[in-house]
Amino acid sequence: MRQLAAGLYIYLPLGWRVMNKINTIIREEMGAIGAQEISMPVLHPAEIWQQTGRWDAIGDEMFRLKDRSGRDMCLGMTHEEIMTWLASREIRSYRDLPQVWYQIQTKLRDEARPKSGILRTREFLMKDSYSFDASEEALEKNYKLHADAYHRIYERCGLRFFMVESDPGMMGGAVSHEFMAPSAAGEDEVALCKNCGYSANVELALSTPLKNGPVDWQREEVHTPEKRTITEVSNFLKLSASHFLKSILVMTEKGPVLALVRGDHDLHEKKLAKVVGNHRPAQKSELKEILGVEAGFIGPMGHKVRIVADEALREGMFVSGANKPHYHIRGVSAADFEAEWHDIHVAREGDLCSKCGNPLHVERVIEIGNIFKLGTKYSVPLKAVFLDENGQERPIIMGSYGIGPARIAAAAIEQNNDKDGMIWPENIAPFDIEILPLNIKDTKTMEVAEDLYRKFAEKGIDVLMDDREERAGVKFKDADLIGIPTQIVIGEKNLKDNLIEIKSRRTKETVKVKTAEVVARVSRIRKDY
Template sequence: MTRLSHYLLPTEKQPPADAEALSHKLLVRAGMIRQVGAGLWSWLPAGWRVHQKAVQIIREEIDAIGGQEMLMPVLNPAEIWQRSGRYDAIGGELFRLKDRRGADMVLAMTHEEIVTTHIAQVVRSYRDLPQILYHFQIKERDEPRPRAGVLRTREFIMKDSYTFDRDAAGLDVGYEKHRVAYDKIFDRCGLEWYRVDSDVGMMGGTGAHEYMAPCPAGENDVALAPGYAANVEVATATAKPVQLPPALDAPAEEATPGLTTVAQVAEALGVPAGALIKAYPVIVGEDELRLVLVRGDHRVNDVKLANALGASFRPAQASEFAERIGPAGYIGPVGTDVPILLDSALDGDSYISGANKADAHLRGVKPGRDFAFTEADVRSVEVGDTVDGHEIRIEPAIEIGNIFKLGTRYSVPLGASYLDESGTAQPVWMGSYGIGPARIAAAAVEQFADEKGISWPRALSPFDVHLVGLGKPDTEEFALAERLYDELRAAGLDVVYDDRTLGPGAKFADAELLGVPLRLTIGRRTLEAGEIETQVRRGRETGSIGLEGAAQAAADLWATLP
């Protein structure tokens, strides 16, 4: 029984002072979450109901593709992470500690190492494969900037599942099963979502997709065009054309005193920014200097660049490149003795670049003729670029799930192998698949809330019906509300009943803030009219149902809601 007179729902009139994301503001105001510390949140009863609604949908769909639920520990021996190579590869986000015996331990941010270790211990033959294992478990991640309520935290619950197969073809099957399951999960949760190409990142492997829920609070940008969707970290598109100056037989020097930015040089020389070459010196590994070139109207994409270089890098300081290339603000590719990586959008024959000396630039620079290079796509796509002739648009979005083809990234270092039909040892092929229930909840708030509060999709709402009783005890309307409460529950509806001794304004404000899909109100006017007032939360549409058969009528109305 859920009566607000005895339910912990500490609603607030004002959001937290530091809240920026709408979901942060409303989940706190609606009494669903409370902060413990930076990036650490408690889910209060109503919020936990939402979280667990998402968990149950996920569980049902993963079970449907053959998933076997288990549970692995958050506290892991560091030795397993050292064997996989991630103990050192992951930076400060991995919590590291020692136990009382001085043994190195980690708090798991994901569980590839542990589940692969189990497979290595128990799988012996090709007959033992394939397998799909999953769990819901707390993850720990030492985020440098926890923010946006439950969207970017240091502790969260994630569903991570893992497929284990004999070969790449088997992995493709497991991956496709999860793709279908994830599509169903987000559809059932009532979200607007995209499945986009993404970078494998610290997970490693051969391929990945992310599931994104578009909303203004999103920390990721998604590039979209008809038939195309990708995280901007990996998105590729045909660059918007740019008008280049006339070609020259050889570069010609142009005086540009004090002009060090693309905008300044473009204006002074009367050319568009895209006619310039932007030079970006980087240090690869420990001390290797390289020069990355993009169009003046483009930006270097760090993820693409790291993938193209095949190594980590950092921006070079002026003191590290001045002697070998030239002064900051005037560097370019002509005459340099460092390796050059040219973005593939620099495909014209007459650009303007730095002259590698103060107060001067070069006109008529032609890649290939005037300098040697290797080529790769290392820029971020821009609005106005095209895919198959269609202009892309870029939208912010929340990452709500991801799927990875890991291949043998973990099975080889952790010794997960099997004997094939001929008795030959082969490495197990692996996939990894994650979903954050908290992010699903936050995305739903972001996408459907209005100026009055939350508007939950029916599948995620903490309750089915919000019953508001306006009568005082010992009145006929109070007795009717009590009777309807029992009848609604008997009809199979999950009901929150506001039986508090508050005025109508306070009760209605809390109901709209909480965001249950259907509100029923019983008061004096209900009895006089012989009807019960209804309000559909999405759009706040009001109506009525008759007193006779009200519970079934409410159930029928609820079943039609999004």
């Protein structure tokens, strides 16, 4: 890879071969569930995006431009609008359904911050498919087909992964799942329950935090001079953070809301947004104005504002701000304030699964794909309708399904490497075999190397020959670095005994084989993969 600018990368030959291998696997598995490949423009007219409301709903993340006559255009960040437009022209009758159409196309997003190398770029390839159905049941079927196809795709690509519940976000729709590849390089976190199989992005994972031991406190005010943060007060009072009640004021479109979480927890903004809508943290001046107290000493009692409290606060006694400077109150419990109760904390390692009560495991992951049930969110505004058996006009029920091939490649590397470099999974390696003639000036070496190259090629095996005039050490190091699964080492000394080495990149195990048997032996090894 070479970086051209922030979030823009050039694929060099080896990397591009990997992408093509991944795309081939994707095409095969999409074909296997009856999807048909098409190709849609990257440049879109604004009107279609205006009809679904996303022209305005999406902010700076969309690249926008005008053509020479001043017409508003944008560069596609995804293709729901265009696909739905197409469906509105092509689909007339329930007899035309179901349909699944997909493309592997460039998407453009003006990311606020491109990062993590190839994981978050401004231009990237995406396989996006869209299903069109007459009923929810039929959508469910296509959704399931995609989930199964995705499982097969990631398995063939040699990834460890899991499917988790996710937040539909800007895509709209009610149900969605993400496919996640565990890796420290990832940007997301998922909560997993080994016992019952519950798995969800921490953005929406429900969890039951461990409870505090019982305390027996009389309600009393305590003087806490200049102690504002949970850490400061908990150190001062020699109590763990979990005995505190944290009050956070946010501003919503409908006014201020006081959010309450336990002292050792973080407020999850997306979970809160599901309850109160869009919000932002209140500024210091707003705090004072609305609650009449400065930050650090806020408590839930005695305010008229709407209060949303986390479930973890339902039981037990806590220390909260006293709503007057330099004082906290010990012995506050749920009975002391009126609140709406929701799970609004960030799920953590060790919290209990809200389904089965066993401890949750939180893991960092790379998002490698997702599937959404869109319903009629796009078909209604774009008038993509069909006539049902009764001649009734009804909106098409849609799903959309994405996979990022570059993220598959990145996850494959993150999950498969050692100190010497990459170890490509067999199915997506740029080549199957690398031949290393150690001394290209030796006639015999090159004769054997070229003969083997030809024989592998004839068998349809992708073979790379390092015929550079380099020292053996350089070739070994480079071969390990680029991670082609099988290395064929041709050295002068072994050749005198008519022997050639076959070496596994992953295990570094080497076997010496008679020259004539190399092709057969390698073919057998590859079948074992």
